[in-house]
Amino acid sequence: MKTSLTCIECPIGCQIEVEVENGKPVSITGYSCPRGKAYAESEVICPRRVVTSTVKATDGTLVPVKTERPVKKSDIFAVMQKINKATVTLPVKIGDIVVENISEDIHLIATGNA
Numbered sequence: 001m002k003t004s005l006t007c008i009e010c011p012i013g014c015q016i017e018v019e020v021e022n023g024k025p026v027s028i029t030g031y032s033c034p035r036g037k038a039y040a041e042s043e044v045i046c047p048r049r050v051v052t053s054t055v056k057a058t059d060g061t062l063v064p065v066k067t068e069r070p071v072k073k074s075d076i077f078a079v080m081q082k083i084n085k086a087t088v089t090l091p092v093k094i095g096d097i098v099v100e101n102i103s104e105d106i107h108l109i110a111t112g113n114a
């Protein structure tokens with residue numbers, strides 16, 4: 001089976017073709033750098049995304065957050081449920097952990113000061 005992907009690792013957006021057999025990539029073409037090849041492999045085997053959102057602070061304001069690394073696409077719904085239930089105590093600085101281990105030892109971190 002052949003799959004076409006647009007690489008999302010940089011704004012160039014290379015078109016990548018992946019030949020997949022038994023759920024594994026056997027041929028990858030069209031990428032311009034190693035990041036694109038790694039993205040295509042990951043997208044076929046276990047697609048992942050960084051989740052960005054906001055968490056409610058104790059004063060009612062919203063603190064911008066993101067997962068420190070991409071989480072499995074299949075885990076995004078569970079991650080969003082945890083984010084929606086979370087509350088953060090102020091003050092918060094960029095990079096502070098807002099929710100520990102939100103998925104597979106990946107923390108949710110603040111992306112803004114509050």
Ligand code: SF4
Pocket residue numbers: 007008009010011012013014030031032033034035036037
């Ligand atoms: S393959 Fe490399 S150059 Fe092409 S879009 Fe992906 S990261 Fe950018």
